[in-house]
Amino acid sequence: MTAPAVAQQPLSMRLLASSRRFIRWLTRPQVVLSLIMLFLMFYMIIIPLYRMVMTTVTWQPRDVINVPEAEVGGLTLYHYIRMLTGALGKIYLYTPLVHSLTIATGATFLALLIGGSLAWLVVRTDMPGRRLVNQLALVPYIMPSWTLAQAWLVFFKNRLSGGTPGVFEYLVGTSPPNWLSYGPVPIMICSALHYYTFFFLFVSAALMSIDSNLEEAGDLAGASRGRILRKITFPLVMPAILSGVIMTFSKVLGTFGGPNILGTPVRYYVVATMIRGSIGVGDKADAFVLAIILILFSMTIINFNQKLVGTRKSYETIGGRGFVAQVSKLGKLKKVALAGVIVFQILVIVVPLGLLVWSSLMLQDGNYSLSNLSLQHWIGPRGTIYNHGEPGVLLNPKIWKTAWNSIRLALWTALFTALIGILLGYAIVKGRGTRLSKLIEQLAFIPYVIPGIAFGAVYIAMFIKPLGPIPALYGTFALLVVVSVGKHIPYSSRSGVSAMMQVGRELEEAAQISGAGVLRRFKAIIFPLTSAGFVSGFLLTFITTMRELSLIILLVTPETQVLASQTMFYIENGDGQMANVVILILISLVAIGNLIISRFRGGSLKKGLGM
Amino acid sequence: MESSITINNLTKRFGNVVAVNDFSLSIEPGAFLTLLGPSGCGKTTLLRCIAGLEDPDGGEIYIGDKLVFSYTRGISLPPGQRNLGLVFQNYALWPHMTVYKNMTFALEVQKLSKEEMNVRVKESLAEVQMDGYEDRYPREMSGGQQQRIALARMLAYRPKVFLMDEPLSNLDARLRMDMRAELKHLHHVAKATTVYVTHDQVEALTMSSAIAVMKEGVLQQLGSPDEIYRYPANLFVADFIGNPKVNLLDGVATGHSVDLGRFQIDMDTTGAPEKVVVAVRPEDVAISLEPVPGSVEFTAYSVLPSGADSTIVARLGKLEITVRVMGISTICMDDKIWLVFDPQMLNLYDRESGDRSTLGS
Numbered sequence: 001m002t003a004p005a006v007a008q009q010p011l012s013m014r015l016l017a018s019s020r021r022f023i024r025w026l027t028r029p030q031v032v033l034s035l036i037m038l039f040l041m042f043y044m045i046i047i048p049l050y051r052m053v054m055t056t057v058t059w060q061p062r063d064v065i066n067v068p069e070a071e072v073g074g075l076t077l078y079h080y081i082r083m084l085t086g087a088l089g090k091i092y093l094y095t096p097l098v099h100s101l102t103i104a105t106g107a108t109f110l111a112l113l114i115g116g117s118l119a120w121l122v123v124r125t126d127m128p129g130r131r132l133v134n135q136l137a138l139v140p141y142i143m144p145s146w147t148l149a150q151a152w153l154v155f156f157k158n159r160l161s162g163g164t165p166g167v168f169e170y171l172v173g174t175s176p177p178n179w180l181s182y183g184p185v186p187i188m189i190c191s192a193l194h195y196y197t198f199f200f201l202f203v204s205a206a207l208m209s210i211d212s213n214l215e216e217a218g219d220l221a222g223a224s225r226g227r228i229l230r231k232i233t234f235p236l237v238m239p240a241i242l243s244g245v246i247m248t249f250s251k252v253l254g255t256f257g258g259p260n261i262l263g264t265p266v267r268y269y270v271v272a273t274m275i276r277g278s279i280g281v282g283d284k285a286d287a288f289v290l291a292i293i294l295i296l297f298s299m300t301i302i303n304f305n306q307k308l309v310g311t312r313k314s315y316e317t318i319g320g321r322g323f324v325a326q327v328s329k330l331g332k333l334k335k336v337a338l339a340g341v342i343v344f345q346i347l348v349i350v351v352p353l354g355l356l357v358w359s360s361l362m363l364q365d366g367n368y369s370l371s372n373l374s375l376q377h378w379i380g381p382r383g384t385i386y387n388h389g390e391p392g393v394l395l396n397p398k399i400w401k402t403a404w405n406s407i408r409l410a411l412w413t414a415l416f417t418a419l420i421g422i423l424l425g426y427a428i429v430k431g432r433g434t435r436l437s438k439l440i441e442q443l444a445f446i447p448y449v450i451p452g453i454a455f456g457a458v459y460i461a462m463f464i465k466p467l468g469p470i471p472a473l474y475g476t477f478a479l480l481v482v483v484s485v486g487k488h489i490p491y492s493s494r495s496g497v498s499a500m501m502q503v504g505r506e507l508e509e510a511a512q513i514s515g516a517g518v519l520r521r522f523k524a525i526i527f528p529l530t531s532a533g534f535v536s537g538f539l540l541t542f543i544t545t546m547r548e549l550s551l552i553i554l555l556v557t558p559e560t561q562v563l564a565s566q567t568m569f570y571i572e573n574g575d576g577q578m579a580n581v582v583i584l585i586l587i588s589l590v591a592i593g594n595l596i597i598s599r600f601r602g603g604s605l606k607k608g609l610g611m
Numbered sequence: 612m613e614s615s616i617t618i619n620n621l622t623k624r625f626g627n628v629v630a631v632n633d634f635s636l637s638i639e640p641g642a643f644l645t646l647l648g649p650s651g652c653g654k655t656t657l658l659r660c661i662a663g664l665e666d667p668d669g670g671e672i673y674i675g676d677k678l679v680f681s682y683t684r685g686i687s688l689p690p691g692q693r694n695l696g697l698v699f700q701n702y703a704l705w706p707h708m709t710v711y712k713n714m715t716f717a718l719e720v721q722k723l724s725k726e727e728m729n730v731r732v733k734e735s736l737a738e739v740q741m742d743g744y745e746d747r748y749p750r751e752m753s754g755g756q757q758q759r760i761a762l763a764r765m766l767a768y769r770p771k772v773f774l775m776d777e778p779l780s781n782l783d784a785r786l787r788m789d790m791r792a793e794l795k796h797l798h799h800v801a802k803a804t805t806v807y808v809t810h811d812q813v814e815a816l817t818m819s820s821a822i823a824v825m826k827e828g829v830l831q832q833l834g835s836p837d838e839i840y841r842y843p844a845n846l847f848v849a850d851f852i853g854n855p856k857v858n859l860l861d862g863v864a865t866g867h868s869v870d871l872g873r874f875q876i877d878m879d880t881t882g883a884p885e886k887v888v889v890a891v892r893p894e895d896v897a898i899s900l901e902p903v904p905g906s907v908e909f910t911a912y913s914v915l916p917s918g919a920d921s922t923i924v925a926r927l928g929k930l931e932i933t934v935r936v937m938g939i940s941t942i943c944m945d946d947k948i949w950l951v952f953d954p955q956m957l958n959l960y961d962r963e964s965g966d967r968s969t970l971g972s
Binding site for chain 2: 009014019020021024025433504507511513515516517524528529
């Protein structure tokens, strides 16, 4: 070996050689990018989390009211003891936590049932109209998650809130019982009808990627249909199902909108609404304790799930090229299935939107006569007895500003997220096998396990005070962009990785051999070849950011209000009909954005999800 | 024009795996050297080290008299400054660029004039017989055409060294034959030093001026195709080269003969250890349909004609020997046949070390 030769070299030479090697390592594009991303993720994920934890274990100025001997800034477990024990613990934590878990479990199960069946019908049967169903199945995803909750209320509400009758009472004559109007059942149903899209996407992708030879092999071996489904198809789809479970469960745990609309009127609190409540009364440390517990729960469940499927399979690529799938003949059931799906789509898309439109056109809520129809909430004048004197939404400069905020936020977030996604993808894929690459991939995964409302809470802790050169961002528009980009990092890294995987390292290496520098390689090779991935990431982020509520509800101020949070403030203010108008505007904007963005370079929502 | 390539003590590790192990090799200017070995033997890694796409963990590389890599001095020139061209296994044509753009990319980096670029593109396309394909996109061409364009792209910027990483492995058998001839001719015309990676021994034997056989990152033998075929340096090389495979028979050297148990072959075995492995190529065994002096009786276990030649698997007890004869054989299965071994055509290997024994005192 060369060992003796090395030993004979003078020390200065050896030092020079190793520093040259180090600089060469450091200036590799994937290393430079990795380090930048590492810094970014520390700033956006690790430090905020650390600050949040620190807040919960130190005395806060507020605590002096309850505990006079408290030393502000000193370490204490006071907040944990307060929130985890006694009567307060029950009210603040245990009951809401049980509620949250109940809803998350129920919604996940229901969503799996709906999404899985739809996926199977679309991919593996000869049901007519499958292409259309395939496209319509994504529609609920572009609507804000609490749209259905609001529509539910229009239909099922009883006299408990607002004292006006819902459509149900108008049609049937009796007021629906509380359990049907509010609380866990409607929350679960509404969440499931929104989040089934994940299952649909994941499972249909998995079903498509199963080589039907595998099933045919089972067929030839004489296994029955059910046995094949159970022993071959199901295990192969299992990772997809579990990744749907993880995603849905963690999303529902952190969802604020639905539970706030449907739970709060009957004092059915979940952790998310509790966190908001505590922040609202200024008990930040208490809210953070709740947020941490929510994060821990979410992490545990995700970990458990991943153990179940083995090494992170659930999160990793489920996609793949389609094989010609074996199609089940439905026979006579074909029409039944189709009818069922049509009814379902109408119930999920047309009816809720119709209800919202109708509600927005009623001058007085709960009066279902034709003469009550009015455009007051849309274009009514200022200073009427309606809506606390506010003018109709379309004439309200405040709403225009809010809409502009929404669009601005979505565009900036989408831009940064898509860019970071490609760069992360590059750093991870090029560095495959190195520790740095693994570290970055794992860090990028963290926001995934932090429920939306908790992630928002993390950012309060971080940016309320300046940190080094970084100013206090609380109350600024920039903070909303930062939190949205941060929350989207897992998705963007995922779609970035899958976009980069398709490029193949040889394409860049060929340019390297040609003598092209890093910037030229990015400009001429990497960016053009990942543009579809970029647009898809952009589109996904645009849509989710436009309608995101849980994440930003704790961070918006009157100046930085966006449409999503505006609806919630209207609802809480008792101006539900104005809220419905705003929701409709929001959905229209998302739909228009979707139409425009998906025209570029073959971008698509599915690709944005890394499939 | 052409450069030599010198590799000294090169080592490349991936984690705990040593892909290239203390590898030294000298390639003459204008040579066509093939790195041959089974998959995972480190041949592609070695090629990528020469290209500058991998940073080795030890050793040095010269291209011509330019030091392009030295671990102990911490030097590593980026690929673009090594003046070499690389044809990738999957061609790596940029799918979003036309043939013209693909070919001029490197020329633009070199800041050549527009006229010069056009001349280069035209010439290079002509050399691979793809005139007029300037405006095609890669996906609009067949695999064979893409292969030619990948070659043309390399030719256009006139590197001193051609590196090729299994360039023909994605082509079908017939096209591969054609392209072998083309590549060999191209090398003849361009006279650039070429390092060619393949796991296909036929490809290596047909195209190279020299072959370096590798196994687990270590050089096994360097030699002309003829040397490699006739005198494999060890059992690994003997076994790897040749189709059908060489016959390897355990035997005992007695000094004047090799005892194979059921029979003996008379030959001078001085210089060989006692326990040997006898290697004999299938085409070096003669078949007689009747007993002749020195022949050994076998039974034809299987007869496999393939047009130009036939392969006969002969058995004697547990001993099995593959024999290759020209043309369609008239031998039928289970026929008695008599094999004649020519001591000149045998190689003896040390059963312990696997190395070839040099015979004669």
